[in-house]
Amino acid sequence: MRLERGGLEPGSPGQFFMLSAPGRLLPRPMSLCLAPPGELAFLIDPIGPGTRAIAAAAPGESIDVLGPLGNGFRLDVERPLLVGGGIGIAPLPYLAERLGGAPVVVGFRSEWHAEAASLLPGAEVVVEPTLVTEAMPSGRDVLACGPASMLAAIRSAAPSAQLAWEAPMACGYGACYGCVVEIDGRLRRLCVEGPVLGPETRARQASPLHEDQAPAGRAGA
Ligand code: FES
Numbered sequence: 001m002r003l004e005r006g007g008l009e010p011g012s013p014g015q016f017f018m019l020s021a022p023g024r025l026l027p028r029p030m031s032l033c034l035a036p037p038g039e040l041a042f043l044i045d046p047i048g049p050g051t052r053a054i055a056a057a058a059p060g061e062s063i064d065v066l067g068p069l070g071n072g073f074r075l076d077v078e079r080p081l082l083v084g085g086g087i088g089i090a091p092l093p094y095l096a097e098r099l100g101g102a103p104v105v106v107g108f109r110s111e112w113h114a115e116a117a118s119l120l121p122g123a124e125v126v127v128e129p130t131l132v133t134e135a136m137p138s139g140r141d142v143l144a145c146g147p148a149s150m151l152a153a154i155r156s157a158a159p160s161a162q163l164a165w166e167a168p169m170a171c172g173y174g175a176c177y178g179c180v181v182e183i184d185g186r187l188r189r190l191c192v193e194g195p196v197l198g199p200e201t202r203a204r205q206a207s208p209l210h211e212d213q214a215p216a217g218r219a220g221a
Pocket residue numbers: 168169170171172173174175176177178179180189190191192
């Protein structure tokens with residue numbers, strides 16, 4: 001989905017926006033996928049009512065957008081390797097652009113889902129049962145996004161990896177505690193302390209949802 005940006009800044013790769021479809025109370029967190037001039041672009045997997053409503057927005061329709069939010073990836077790495085799984089590849093096109101072209105390994109559960117890799121020209125693509133960790137070269141500064149099981153496996157293989165964790169989010173700015181994860185025995189809000197966490201973290205998700213929202217602007221689809 002490409003939106004006219006209006007006065008919103010694209011932010012850093014790994015940051016996210018809260019998108020609300022017309023008539024829907026609960027927004028959905030979406031990593032910025034690309035930042036074309038004057039636009040914000042998102043990769044959306046329409047798997048539920050909220051994401052289906054966002055994906056169904058018609059050209060010219062307006063939706064509420066809040067962001068950029070959270071902490072993105074550190075870009076001061078010497079030998080970056082971008083790794084993504086499934087819809088977790090969403091922030092990688094913008095990240096690859098900002099890093100000026102880094103190697104990319106992405107994994108999907110089916111050939112159909114793997115079509116999303118067209119957003120990452122030159123990426124090495126694996127499909128289950130092959131796992132991204134089997135295709136990752138060693139000795140790299142890994143920046144990754146994907147399901148928790150994949151991130152845990154990546155951290156075992158590359159302990160210094162920067163990992164973008166996924167969590168349900170209701171507000172996106174620290175007010176609802178809907179995105180709380182347990183990190184080294186402490187509960188933290190992933191929306192304000194993540195979603196990108198560094199090697200010092202040990203994250204385990206435990207997140208009930210609450211409804212809250214404070215839209216910052218409207219963008220045209
Ligand atoms: Fe509301 Fe994080 S999403 S506190």
